[in-house]
Amino acid sequence: DIQMTQSPSSVSVSVGDRVTITCRASQGISTWLAWYQQKPGKAPKLLINVASTLQSGVPSRFSGSGSGTDFTLTISSLQPEDSATYYCQQADSFPLTFGGGTKVEIK
Amino acid sequence: EVQLVESGGGLVNPGGSLRLSCVASGFTFSTYTMNWVRQAPGKGLQWVSSISYSDSYIYYTDSVKGRFTVSRDNAKNSLFLQMNSLRPEDTAVYYCARDRLTLSAPGHAQFDYWGQGALVTVSS
Numbered sequence: 001d002i003q004m005t006q007s008p009s010s011v012s013v014s015v016g017d018r019v020t021i022t023c024r025a026s027q028g029i030s031t032w033l034a035w036y037q038q039k040p041g042k043a044p045k046l047l048i049n050v051a052s053t054l055q056s057g058v059p060s061r062f063s064g065s066g067s068g069t070d071f072t073l074t075i076s077s078l079q080p081e082d083s084a085t086y087y088c089q090q091a092d093s094f095p096l097t098f099g100g101g102t103k104v105e106i107k
Numbered sequence: 108e109v110q111l112v113e114s115g116g117g118l119v120n121p122g123g124s125l126r127l128s129c130v131a132s133g134f135t136f137s138t139y140t141m142n143w144v145r146q147a148p149g150k151g152l153q154w155v156s157s158i159s160y161s162d163s164y165i166y167y168t169d170s171v172k173g174r175f176t177v178s179r180d181n182a183k184n185s186l187f188l189q190m191n192s193l194r195p196e197d198t199a200v201y202y203c204a205r206d207r208l209t210l211s212a213p214g215h216a217q218f219d220y221w222g223q224g225a226l227v228t229v230s231s
Contacts, residue, residue: 032215034217034218036152036218038152043202043221043222043223043224044144044152044221045221046207046217046219049207049217049219050217055219087152089152089154089217089218091214091215091216091217092215093214094157094166094214095154095166095168095169096154096157096216097154098151098152098153098154099151100151101152
């Protein structure tokens, strides 16, 4: 199975700050990576697919990069509504696996 | 508008069974791979199962193989998860989720629409 390791597990940042979340795959997955945002009590929301393609309707302050084993989700200027937990997911092979999540809190 | 609505969750004794349903609307259900993803209370996301649009391909996570069965009825825009021999560690919110690509094999599923979730609690 491909293990997905996210860091940090949590971060506290101010509105307007840049936030970077990393996700490392235990083996190469090309660009078969998705990023999701989940708010408490809600279903996850797809933000980025195939590592860097912004899903329709997602604000442009979100961006994704990377290929192979190392990936990054960046929020260029954090907004209050971005407070959530973020998950990466590899879509390279079964079983599909998620990272452990990164909780982003507003200072 | 794409909608996925799960039902069938509840409290069940260990060893019991439950059947989850997910009714889809707002898109051509028969052309999309569909998936089940679960989330234990306070924990992260875990993929459970995928079924291709024509149900030719079906996959499960190891921990549910032999106990869970995924199926679909394209005529009724419905996805199902039959869960047998339930264990306390199966306690979770179960989401149905759509693969973002149409007419594709399940192998690269990324989930663009999710249901609201159905809570399954396995406890005596």
